[in-house]
Amino acid sequence: MMVPAAAATAAAATAAPSGLGPYPGSWAVYVHFPFCLHRCNYCDFATVAHRDPPRERALAACLAELSLRCEGLSPAPIRSVFFGGGTPSLWGAPAIGAILAWLDRWAGLDADCEITLEANPGAAEEGDLRGYVTAGVTRISLGVQALSDRRLRQLDRIHDADAARAALATLGQLRREGGLRAASADLIYGLPGQTEAELRSDVAALLDHGLSHLSAYALTIEAGTPLQGLVARGLAPTTDDGHQAAMLELMPQLVAGHGLQRYEVSNFAVPGSECRHNLAYWRGHHYLAVGVGAHGFLPCTLPGALGVRTANTRSVAAWFEALEAGRLAEAPREVTTAESHLDEWLLTGLRLRDGVDLGAVAVRFGDEVAVALVQAALAVPGLQTVGGAIAVEAAAIVRLDDVIASLAGSVSRRLQSARAAKRRAARGVGVG
Ligand SMILES: C[S@@+](CC[C@H](N)C(=O)[O-])C[C@H]1O[C@@H](n2cnc3c(N)ncnc32)[C@H](O)[C@@H]1O
Ligand code: SF4
Numbered sequence: 209m210m211v212p213a214a215a216a217t218a219a220a221a222t223a224a225p226s227g228l229g230p231y232p233g234s235w236a237v238y239v240h241f242p243f244c245l246h247r248c249n250y251c252d253f254a255t256v257a258h259r260d261p262p263r264e265r266a267l268a269a270c271l272a273e274l275s276l277r278c279e280g281l282s283p284a285p286i287r288s289v290f291f292g293g294g295t296p297s298l299w300g301a302p303a304i305g306a307i308l309a310w311l312d313r314w315a316g317l318d319a320d321c322e323i324t325l326e327a328n329p330g331a332a333e334e335g336d337l338r339g340y341v342t343a344g345v346t347r348i349s350l351g352v353q354a355l356s357d358r359r360l361r362q363l364d365r366i367h368d369a370d371a372a373r374a375a376l377a378t379l380g381q382l383r384r385e386g387g388l389r390a391a392s393a394d395l396i397y398g399l400p401g402q403t404e405a406e407l408r409s410d411v412a413a414l415l416d417h418g419l420s421h422l423s424a425y426a427l428t429i430e431a432g433t434p435l436q437g438l439v440a441r442g443l444a445p446t447t448d449d450g451h452q453a454a455m456l457e458l459m460p461q462l463v464a465g466h467g468l469q470r471y472e473v474s475n476f477a478v479p480g481s482e483c484r485h486n487l488a489y490w491r492g493h494h495y496l497a498v499g500v501g502a503h504g505f506l507p508c509t510l511p512g513a514l515g516v517r518t519a520n521t522r523s524v525a526a527w528f529e530a531l532e533a534g535r536l537a538e539a540p541r542e543v544t545t546a547e548s549h550l551d552e553w554l555l556t557g558l559r560l561r562d563g564v565d566l567g568a569v570a571v572r573f574g575d576e577v578a579v580a581l582v583q584a585a586l587a588v589p590g591l592q593t594v595g596g597a598i599a600v601e602a603a604a605i606v607r608l609d610d611v612i613a614s615l616a617g618s619v620s621r622r623l624q625s626a627r628a629a630k631r632r633a634a635r636g637v638g639v640g
Pocket of ligand 1: 326327353425
């Protein structure tokens, strides 16, 4: 499903108060909880290890940030809320409930609002998970990562496979009871030494729990992490791109028997259970984001601007200090123009099975860009045009970055030459 051009036009035309906007017809909201019981050695997310995180203080700061950020924003209905981290399943149901109540008072949560909570085995017991569902959570994304103790130790996780299985069983139970609408798990693949048989067995065991969604990420050795330090000193093996690409290619086949299909390079769902919140990011919609290190994309009326990017500090201390003094803790805002936005739009949109919708491109960037995109797509191997959209062929997903780079380069060259021709025509030279 892509954004229909007519709907996008209608959304763009929505008037906003106080000169801000144009506004989306609905909001997606991200809320970050920046604490974990332990910091896994591969992770570079904005989080710090804390045995007893300051839940109340984080709630007060988060509500303060919401008040500051929403001043002057148009309160369109909220279609998705995502509590990410860090480990937001440590926050407690009262905090999650208080944030949802605040958002409901501000703009109204849609009746079928998707409300996701990231949870970790070992940091969410059965009673906790049930409490979150009672507080309004409709979707839980469980960070399983692997289902063997050996691989979990290799990943420096604090939980074992039994804890992961127990949490998965609870999700199954909550879904059967009807309170939880969707259950997802995160898996990390391509660990040094991991075999395809292990991946096969982990995926099958995970999906046997009746999950409606699976995210599978290749282990990335992030700069500045303890894992990168170990690899650099030869104390841990590094990953192998070919090994990871082979596993990525295998994934659709491993999930198919459980009714899941790939809808984004790393994400698989039972049709209809795709993550609405992440789709909003990948389709380039505006969204509001609060919390340590959170990045948002707000509407903006400056001439030529498509939106404004906001980026909060990654320092927990600076975030608390600013909000407790009544101000935001963000970097200077960055205005996104059509030029800067197009590459990003292609980079995320082409990760989707349904690709980039040409009607939406025409609405956001103009007909000239949509035409250049179609012409460029015809010339770049690995791309196809389907139902008014441009998408990457399944067989080309393993070389996605190269395909996107070729497409972006070709679009840019075509636009430059089309614009140069226009300028020449306007001056009355070189035509014919
Ligand atoms: C923001 S993390 C939070 C999830 C949760 N705290 C957990 O760890 O279970 C979201 C997901 O990103 C993935 N991830 C984080 N760092 C990664 C890395 N270096 N390589 C691959 N996947 C990574 C993991 O699958 C993780 O579940
Ligand atoms: S992977 Fe999850 S649990 Fe581990 S440090 Fe990162 S956010 Fe925390």
